[in-house]
Amino acid sequence: MENSYSASEEKIIQDLFPQKFNRKGILWVIGLSLVCLIGLFAYYRQLRYGLVVTAMRDYASWGIYISNFVFFVAISLVGSLITAVFRLAHVEWSTPLTRISEMIAVAAILFASIIIIVDMGSPERFYNLFLYGRVQSPIIWDVIVISTYFVISILLLYYPLLPDIKILLQFKEKNGSRLNKFYSFIGSFWKGTKEQNRLSRNALHVLSVTIIPVAFCIHTVTSWLFATTYRPGWDSTNFGAYFISGAFLVGAGSVIVAMYILRNAYSLEHYITRGHFEKMGRIVVLLALLYLYFNVNEYLVPAFKMKKSEDAHLTGLFAGEFAPLFWFAILVGMILPILILIFRRGRRPLPAFIAGIMVVIGAWFKRYLIVTPTLLHPFLPMHNVPENYRHYFPTWEEWSIAIASLAGCMLVITILCRIFPIVPIQETLTEHHHQAILTEQNHEIAK
Amino acid sequence: MRSLNRNIAFLASFVFFFSSLVVFAQDSTKNSLNITLSFYNENNKIPYLGVKVKSKIDGKFKQISSIPLALYLDADSTANLIGKVVTDDNGQAVASIPPSLKGKWSPFTKHDFIAVFDGDKKYEATKADVSIVRAKISIDTSSDKKVLATVYELQDTNWVPLKGVDVGFTIRRMDAYLNINETPTFSTDSTGQASADFKRDNIPGDLKGNIVLVAKVDDNDKYGNLTAEKIVPWGSKFVAENNFDKRTLFATRNKAPIWLLILAYSIALSVWGTLLILIVNLIKIKKLGIQQSSTH
Numbered sequence: 001m002e003n004s005y006s007a008s009e010e011k012i013i014q015d016l017f018p019q020k021f022n023r024k025g026i027l028w029v030i031g032l033s034l035v036c037l038i039g040l041f042a043y044y045r046q047l048r049y050g051l052v053v054t055a056m057r058d059y060a061s062w063g064i065y066i067s068n069f070v071f072f073v074a075i076s077l078v079g080s081l082i083t084a085v086f087r088l089a090h091v092e093w094s095t096p097l098t099r100i101s102e103m104i105a106v107a108a109i110l111f112a113s114i115i116i117i118v119d120m121g122s123p124e125r126f127y128n129l130f131l132y133g134r135v136q137s138p139i140i141w142d143v144i145v146i147s148t149y150f151v152i153s154i155l156l157l158y159y160p161l162l163p164d165i166k167i168l169l170q171f172k173e174k175n176g177s178r179l180n181k182f183y184s185f186i187g188s189f190w191k192g193t194k195e196q197n198r199l200s201r202n203a204l205h206v207l208s209v210t211i212i213p214v215a216f217c218i219h220t221v222t223s224w225l226f227a228t229t230y231r232p233g234w235d236s237t238n239f240g241a242y243f244i245s246g247a248f249l250v251g252a253g254s255v256i257v258a259m260y261i262l263r264n265a266y267s268l269e270h271y272i273t274r275g276h277f278e279k280m281g282r283i284v285v286l287l288a289l290l291y292l293y294f295n296v297n298e299y300l301v302p303a304f305k306m307k308k309s310e311d312a313h314l315t316g317l318f319a320g321e322f323a324p325l326f327w328f329a330i331l332v333g334m335i336l337p338i339l340i341l342i343f344r345r346g347r348r349p350l351p352a353f354i355a356g357i358m359v360v361i362g363a364w365f366k367r368y369l370i371v372t373p374t375l376l377h378p379f380l381p382m383h384n385v386p387e388n389y390r391h392y393f394p395t396w397e398e399w400s401i402a403i404a405s406l407a408g409c410m411l412v413i414t415i416l417c418r419i420f421p422i423v424p425i426q427e428t429l430t431e432h433h434h435q436a437i438l439t440e441q442n443h444e445i446a447k
Numbered sequence: 448m449r450s451l452n453r454n455i456a457f458l459a460s461f462v463f464f465f466s467s468l469v470v471f472a473q474d475s476t477k478n479s480l481n482i483t484l485s486f487y488n489e490n491n492k493i494p495y496l497g498v499k500v501k502s503k504i505d506g507k508f509k510q511i512s513s514i515p516l517a518l519y520l521d522a523d524s525t526a527n528l529i530g531k532v533v534t535d536d537n538g539q540a541v542a543s544i545p546p547s548l549k550g551k552w553s554p555f556t557k558h559d560f561i562a563v564f565d566g567d568k569k570y571e572a573t574k575a576d577v578s579i580v581r582a583k584i585s586i587d588t589s590s591d592k593k594v595l596a597t598v599y600e601l602q603d604t605n606w607v608p609l610k611g612v613d614v615g616f617t618i619r620r621m622d623a624y625l626n627i628n629e630t631p632t633f634s635t636d637s638t639g640q641a642s643a644d645f646k647r648d649n650i651p652g653d654l655k656g657n658i659v660l661v662a663k664v665d666d667n668d669k670y671g672n673l674t675a676e677k678i679v680p681w682g683s684k685f686v687a688e689n690n691f692d693k694r695t696l697f698a699t700r701n702k703a704p705i706w707l708l709i710l711a712y713s714i715a716l717s718v719w720g721t722l723l724i725l726i727v728n729l730i731k732i733k734k735l736g737i738q739q740s741s742t743h
Contacts, residue, residue: 134700135711144715151722162732189736196732203728210721384536 008436009429013167016425017174018418019266025414032411039404042397043118051121053397059382060375060392064402065119067368071250072112072409073146073222074243074363078251079105079153080215084208093279095431096271096423100258101251102157103420107412109150115405116146138224145218152211159204162190163426179419219247226370232313233302233374242294246363249287253337253359256280258413260353262422271423274349281347284359288338295330313377321391322373325365333362478502480511482562482575486671491583495543496560500534502570510538514570518542519561520551523574527551529560556581556601582609582670586662586677592645594627596662596675598635608639612664616643618650619659619676625650627660645681652682 005013021029046053056063082101086094117123133140165187172180190196223243226234236242256277263272303314317326337355340346346355372392382390394402485497496518501508511534518529529548532540544552552558559578566572581601588594596614599606613632617624625647633641645660652658657678664673694704 132700135703136696136698136700136707141711148715148718148722155722155725158729189733189740191736191739193735193739196735199728199732199735203725206721206725210718214718 005429009432012428012432013171013425015268015270016421016423016428017171018168018421021418025265025418029411029414032407032414035407036404036411039401039407042400042404045397046118046401047123053395055388055392055395055398057389057392058385059378059389060372062119062371062375063392064368064372064394064398065115067364067371068402068405069112069115069119070222070243070367070371071364072108072115072405073218074247074250074367075254075360076105076108076112076149076153076251077215077219077244077247078255079156080211081248081251082255083156084211084215087204087208088212092431093276095427096268097255097259097276097280098160098427099157099420099422099424100262101255102153102160103413103416103422104251104254104258105153106150106157107409107416109146109153110412111405111409113146113150114408115402118401118405138221138228141221142218142225145214145221149211149214149218152207152214156204156207156211158186159200159207160424160427161420162187162196162200163192164421164424166190166192167425168421182419216244219243226374231374231379232310232377233370236298238294238297242291242298245287245291245294246366249284249291249334250360250363252280252284252287253356253363256284256352256356257360260349260356262417263349266417266422268423271428277349277352278344278347281341281352281355284352284355285338285341288334288341288359292330292334292338295334309379313373316373316377317369322369326369329362329366329369331362332358333366334359337362477566477569477571478504480514480564480570480573481508482516482564482573484560484562484575484577485666486560486577486579487674488583488671489674490676491585493543495541496529498532498534498540498542498562500538500540500564510534510536511570512536512538514538514564516540517563517565519563520544520548521555521559521561523561523563556603577671579671580669582664582667582673584614584662584664584673584675586660586675588645588660588677588679592681593642594645594660594662595640595642596635597639598641598664598670598673599639600670608635608637610635610637610639612639612641612667612670614641615663615665616641617661617663618647619661624661624663648681650682651685652680653685656680656682656684658682 042053054063078101082094083098083105087098117126120126129140129143133143165183168175168183169180169188175183220240220243223239227236227239229235259272259276259280263269299314299317302310303318306314316322337359340351340355340358345351376390376392479502481501481503483499483501485499486494487497488494498516498518500511500514500516502511503509514534515531516534517523517531519527520529521527527548529544530542532542534540557578557580559576561574561576564570564573583599583601583606585597585599586594587596594616596616598609598612598614600609601607612635614635615624615632616627618627627643628646630643633643635641650658657680660677660679660681662675664670666672690698692702694702696704696707
């Protein structure tokens with residue numbers, strides 16, 4: 001195979017080429033796989049004995065599975081932010097982050113689909129959703145929009161990968177035979193001709209435009225699963241925007257976390273620079289402020305009126321059973337990350353990574369707080385019910401399955417990072433080429 | 448010796464003082480129960496007994512649940528046991544008079560009902576009773592929409608009309624009884640009869656316009672609660688509004704509103720159409736690559 005790259009380009013390719021797992025990587029994969037296996041065993045028990053193995057009962061019929069689902073859907077929104085919004089806005093510094101965010105988006109939306117099936121008591125009847133589903137139901141809108149977003153995310157990951165596959169196939173000796181076969185299968189047809197480039201460019205443009213409304217839809221519709229139900233805490237016209245702002249925040253936070261881990265694990269300091277943390281940190285501050293604003297709207301306005309029907313729910317959040325989690329989510333998920341990232345020092349890689357972790361953990365608990373406390377405070381009072389119907393604490397099966405889904409999502413991202421370049425090689429080469437031309441022109445002007 | 452006696456006396460008074468405290472402490476934690484018994488003879492079927500249990504806690508009467516009671520007819524012996532009941536969340540329980548007590552029920556015109564609570568850690572043992580004289584009520588109607596009720600008392604073996612008993616004339620609705628006119632009760636005359644005019648002409652009935660008239664004697668000190676029912680076609684026919692076959696937001700999927708179908712399908716089709724074009728685009732890119740390979 002002909003390799004017509006300059007020394008600096010060879011260096012870039014070498015740096016960005018997918019690398020085999022080192023010992024830590026292998027342990028990481030084994031650890032995640034074990035967690036997934038425990039989750040699978042718990043799911044086997046759930047299938048065998050039914051949803052009775054969970055703590056979900058008549059009132060709290062949505063527990064941490066649905067919280068996890070909303071969390072995954074939220075994280076998946078990052079694909080549209082980094083890839084589409086930044087691409088259309090010609091934000092060039094985002095190039096090294098596009099692949100990471102798309103991988104996160106694909107893995108998250110995949111597990112959002114899986115966890116929603118896990119929540120079904122009889123998953124073997126899933127097909128009935130398509131046979132008899134009612135188009136009037138927000139649940140059907142969610143099914144449609146999630147499958148649409150999944151396909152768009154796959155395409156948005158796949159199209160920019162094609163030029164990189166060509167490069168990967170030029171270094172067959174570095175890949176194993178299986179990987180070579182896989183690369184050949186998915187992209188050996190890419191020759192980088194003018195026409196192929198034109199078609200690919202147009203497709204990416206169309207995808208970038210299409211994914212934004214679909215991404216907005218996916219999270220708006222998810223919020224409508226709640227908002228179209230008349231219940232304390234969900235009965236809000238603000239829910240769509242509230243969910244989208246939260247989703248952008250957790251997505252951006254997760255990208256910072258992934259950036260830091262991958263940068264250190266694969267020594268990508270020259271590609272994912274301090275500048276990227278600086279810029280992503282600013283974005284997270286903006287998004288956290290926006291989300292905080294929506295939270296003030298969601299909680300302060302009903303609390304000011306304190307309608308009888310919402311009293312128990314709001315009091316439970318502010319000072320009752322759910323208060324520690326509520327204030328944890330607000331403080332750790334929003335206020336502390338803002339306080340860290342608002343300062344230049346806080347936007348260095350390590351503090352930004354810590355802030356990113358806070359955002360992600362806070363966001364998970366926030367989803368739980370949106371879903372479950374409302375269900376435990378119905379408008380009609382609970383009468384003649386067993387005591388455990390009035391509270392919800394997940395069983396070990398639920399924890400195992402929920403944690404396994406998070407581990408599974410990370411495992412998919414890890415495997416994608418092993419197979420494909422984390423930073424797009426071809427785009428980096430092109431940018432490097434443009435940079436070289438610009439530098440040469442500047443030199444000539446200076447002469 | 449003297450000091451020893453003094454010490455023993457001191458110790459004894461100390462023990463007595465604390466043991467009395469313990470006894471008082473146990474007594475003071477126990478509340479007394481208030482048991483109310485009511486007798487019911489509905490539509491002259493099997494009579495039954497209703498029990499309500501209350502207790503004064505913190506100055507207020509509260510209904511007490513989970514209280515086990517034994518109910519007896521005439522005497523609190525095993526042979527006279529009507530049944531054992533436990534009060535529900537509202538402090539109430541009911542028990543029908545079993546067929547096994549027919550021999551003790553039928554020959555007599557007057558009966559006593561006894562409720563016995565044996566006491567537990569929280570409440571003192573309590574006993575309550577009520578006496579009733581056997582009576583019955585019948586209901587009839589005339590063509591001019593007049594409702595008649597006759598109340599009888601069992602004297603020896605004969606049913607004798609009763610004078611001066613208050614009878615309510617009602618219609619049975621979903622959760623309550625509605626009076627058939629403005630007057631709540633009517634007193635029986637010397638023939639044991641009371642009558643009232645039906646003035647609820649447009650009241651909804653069932654599909655045929657049937658309603659259930661009920662003549663009632665409520666909480667009578669001597670006779671308990673008596674009712675008699677009669678179905679009459681005096682109501683208006685109920686015509687259910689059925690949206691089953693219409694297009695609504697809550698109908699089946701093929702009955703969704705047209706505007707919603709157009710909107711939802713056009714959005715889905717336009718997005719999936721675009722995606723289809725992009726997938727075809729990939730096939731084009733693949734073909735171009737294969738052509739390029741074959742030309743080289």
